[in-house]
């Protein structure tokens with residue numbers, strides 16, 4: 337009879353752990369407290385708009401995503417590999433000139449940073465990353481960092497990117513260089529739905545405690561030969577008696593705009609105000625807005641008033657945002673684990689007594705980290721159960 341493994345939590349880490357455990361031949365039960373797969377990957381329908389629960393992009397080059405093979409089942413829409421930065425009421429379009437030579441002019445402009453600093457940044461990318469904060473590592477290209485990199489990366493890390501681990505920054509910048517981020521027609525929730533195909537998931541099964549070979553949930557007890565805890569970072573650390581990670585939070589604001597009001601399909605950053613980034617999603621996605629409407633997202637990182645968001649958006653998009661209809665405001669308290677300098681990149685999945693752990697807090701704070709941690713936990717379970 338196949339040995340049984342219970343996976344707690346059907347986010348990307350739990351889903352990938354379950355998929356890998358099934359491929360090793362185990363009986364797998366996935367326990368999920370909510371009524372859907374995906375955790376922080378979710379899409380909701382609001383007044384005919386398809387809104388992701390927090391703006392996020394997918395990088396099809398993530399090695400772990402490629403391993404799953406699900407990308408080919410999704411309708412992926414490439415986002416331009418460049419960003420519009422607003423500096424002193426002007427817009428500079430910078431980006432990967434290998435994808436678009438049109439970026440070269442502003443890549444080389446002194447307004448986006450000194451050329452000498454840009455060359456130092458390239459040299460930094462070629463060095464082995466030191467164990468520092470990203471802010472410390474960026475000291476030799478400070479001006480370029482402040483003007484161009486930070487406005488973009490704060491929205492990636494959902495915090496002041498100076499504070500995060502230089503190793504994490506390097507790894508994520510590396511994925512941006514390798515790949516071309518995409519959005520998904522139908523919403524990011526499609527990624528989770530596709531990853532969950534063929535898995536047996538018990539919904540409404542909130543895990544209350546985990547011990548050797550037993551999981552207690554609100555709907556009953558489950559026995560297993562091994563257990564993988566892949567609930568959210570704070571929840572998992574609490575269940576397992578581990579140090580609780582600090583989390584970054586964010587809010588995504590969704591506004592209805594006129595379909596042709598803004599033509600840009602580039603992410604827009606910069607200026608002074610609460611908005612970390614903004615994008616007109618309906619200029620890229622076919623089906624995120626109902627007929628006759630456009631959809632714009634703005635992500636903020638700190639508490640702020642709606643008026644401040646509108647003022648900053650007016651500056652960013654160079655038009656009056658006062659009358660845009662607010663469709664939704666998604667506050668996400670535990671959006672990303674804060675990965676500081678000195679914290680290793682991959683924490684062990686094995687905790688002892690047949691209990692394993694997965695989640696983006698055990699790896700890099702991104703879809704890649706969540707998926708990888710799930711696969712590593714499955715591999716560690718397989719190593720334990722095959723030696724018995």
Ligand SMILES: Cc1cc2nc3c(=O)[nH]c(=O)nc-3n(C[C@H](O)[C@H](O)[C@H](O)COP(=O)(O)OP(=O)(O)OC[C@H]3O[C@@H](n4cnc5c(N)ncnc54)[C@H](O)[C@@H]3O)c2cc1C
Nearest residue numbers: 345347348349369375376390392393543567695696702703
């Ligand atoms: C706003 C936002 C923007 C992001 N942007 C990007 C991006 O652009 N690119 C990128 O790569 N990554 C991005 N990320 C990060 C990425 O979404 C996460 O790293 C990843 O989804 C985490 O997956 P996880 O499985 O580790 O955790 P989670 O998604 O938190 O999954 C945990 C699961 O466990 C369940 N659960 C919790 N407690 C219990 C319990 N007691 N019992 C049973 N089940 C339980 C939860 O309901 C959930 O389904 C972003 C995240 C957010 C929130």
